[in-house]
Amino acid sequence: MAAASDTVAPLSNVDDVAAPRIGALLIRPIEAVSALLLCVIIVLLLTGVASRYVFSYPVVWIDEVASISFLWLAMLGSAIAIDRNEHLRLTLFTGMIPRRLQEFVHTLGLVLTATFLLVMLQPAVEYVMEEWYVTSAALNIPNSFRVSAIAFGIFAMLGFIVSHAVKASTLRDLAVSVVFVAAIVGMLWLLSPTLLRLGNLNILIFLVGVVALCLVMGVPIAFCFGIGTLAFLAFSTRVPIFVMIGRMDEGMSSIILLSVPIFVFLGCILDATGMGKAIVDFLASLLGHVKAGMSYVLLGSLFLVSGISGSKVSDMATVAPALFPEMKRRGHKPKEMIALLATGAAMADTVPPSIVLIVLGSVAGVSIAGLFTSGFVVAMVLLAVLAALARMKASGERLGDVRRAPFQTMWRTILIAAPALVLPFIIRSAVGGGIATATEVSTIAVLYALIIGIFLYGGIGLRNCYDMLVETAALSGAILLILGTALAMAWALTQTGFAQQLAAYMAGLPGGWIIFMAMSIVVFLILGCVLEGLPAIVLMAPLMFPIAKNLGINDVHYSMVVVTAMNIGLMAPPIGIGFYIACKIGNVPPDEAMGAIWPYILALLVGLVLIAAIPGISTAFL
DSSP states (O other): OOSSTTTGGGSSSSSSSOOOOOHHHHHHHHHHHHHHHHHHHHHHHHHIIIIIISOOOOOOOOOHHHHHHHHHHHHHHHHHHHTTTTTTTOOGGGGOOHHHHHHHHHHHHHHHHHHHHHHHHHHHHHHHGGGGGGGTTTTTOTTTTHHHHHHHHEEEEEEEEHHHHHHSHHHHHHHHHHHHHHHHHHHHHHHHHHHTTTTTIIIIIIIIHHHHHHHHHHHHHHHHHHHHHHHHHHHHHHTHHHHHHHHHHHHHHOOGGGHHHHHHHHHHHHHHTHHHHHHHHHHHHHHHTTTTTTHHHHHHHHHHHHHOOOOOOOOHHHHHHHHHHHHHHHHHHHHHHHHHHHHHHHHHSSSOOOOOOOOOOOOOHHOOOHHHHHHHHHHHHHHHHHHHHHHGGGOOOOOOOOOOOOHHHHHHHHHHHHHHHHHHHHHHHHHHHSSSSSHHHHHEEEEHHHHHHHHOOOOOOOOHHHHHOOOOOOOHHHHHHHHHHHHHHHHHHHTTTTHHHHHHHHTSSSSTTTHHHHHHHHHHOOOOOOOOHHHHHHEEEOOOOOOHHHTTTTTTHHHHHHHHHHHHHHTOTTTTTHHHHHHHHHHHHHHHTTSSHHHHHHHHHHHHHHHOOTTHHHTTOO
């Protein structure tokens, strides 16, 4: 579990055997180039920070080279994620169908994904040709050098999908799936004149129905959005498919998103060096002897570790192995530990540097510094609510032979943990104080973590470092492809006029902002269960944030409410993906933990109501 993104564990069924890697000889050059690109991005950004703040001589072309490298990293990483089966997907429903039918549904999903990529390949090539006439401001080179990454990435993903389908599927399933998809496409083409007259009903057919069906089939979420949007544009509008490539480019190319792969890499360093474990050991020596002490340590560790990695998966994978054995010895039930782990990770997701907050700031145009400052306070409120519940549940905890840690032990653990403890405060203070952007701070944090990890925490081997770079590329590619296709789908929604109709409907509701806030909580709780945070943010932010602003709701306040609601939904069984990640990390059957998590979910909902009802919690320190 050394990965540092929230898109690792749910990518395949827990009961499934990992699929063999396809085309190892072809993927190795792509992995090597991706690792090199990530290094180039980090070095470029560090050079830019040094030239700007140390020598007061900004290098204007650095951002352009970093932007080119970033899009190539995103698309090559998406191809690696296809090869590794690491694209986020919903597998709850596919696990309910018979095994033989599962194989056919899996093949059908592969054929649908391949069809989408095949259709998008020609517009991607046309987009490259069109962008040849657009030159960059500093380097004065055609923009085709940057956007050709999209065409190459689509081609590479198509190759890996086809190879996987041929090797992993039976000839019968493959033939039936191809015929079935061809028949559906032909039928929709024949019905397109009728569909054109249906108006906004096509939103329900394609952007809801087709996307939902693909989700149920276990198609990766990025391709669910892509398939639904492509079908909507092709069969119910006269908008050329070419436009969709431009929207995907826009969704993946924001300069703010440059910090995403760097913070993912930072989480990998955290796991590899043991910096997170040092923080856990320090908190255990400080609080482990009190009633509910280990629960406090678990929550506090998630809070602090999240300030370094920015990832729920990395947080849980770091904290659980270090604390669960001692918690079991003290009488904690495994199901209660999983419940606290899952909801604690949801609590800590607004602690900077949160990848969700970075993406939200990029998509909705909200200040990253404001989100980081508010996210810290909101997490403190949720931490207090969960800690109070943990104390209530600690009545049966066995503390007979537990003693306060000796002063020497406490002093030793704080000395070891101090360099790691400094890092989250560097990140928060630098971004929140406006000293540097989130992207600049991410590169400084990586440099700091590498130096500290090498000299104080045992170092990182070259092979291990290369593996982390490739893993970061794959996870970042999976995240960024979701952002691209989700933004294309959100754009398609806005072009229908649906956003304006929704805004008018919301504005006409009785109760003003209070009712709107309540409806937003319900919507994002459900989306958090089904889609996970990032795609839900990109899909809904363009629709909901303008309405919130018209109702007088502060952007940062609304951001905290929707992100907290999504995090709660993510951990809510039976659909919430994060709940199953926590169960997998803690090695506890989901059926056993499902009943225990609801009091903790209720506690988070109480905290969410407080955050929604009292805007000052989110805005007092801005």
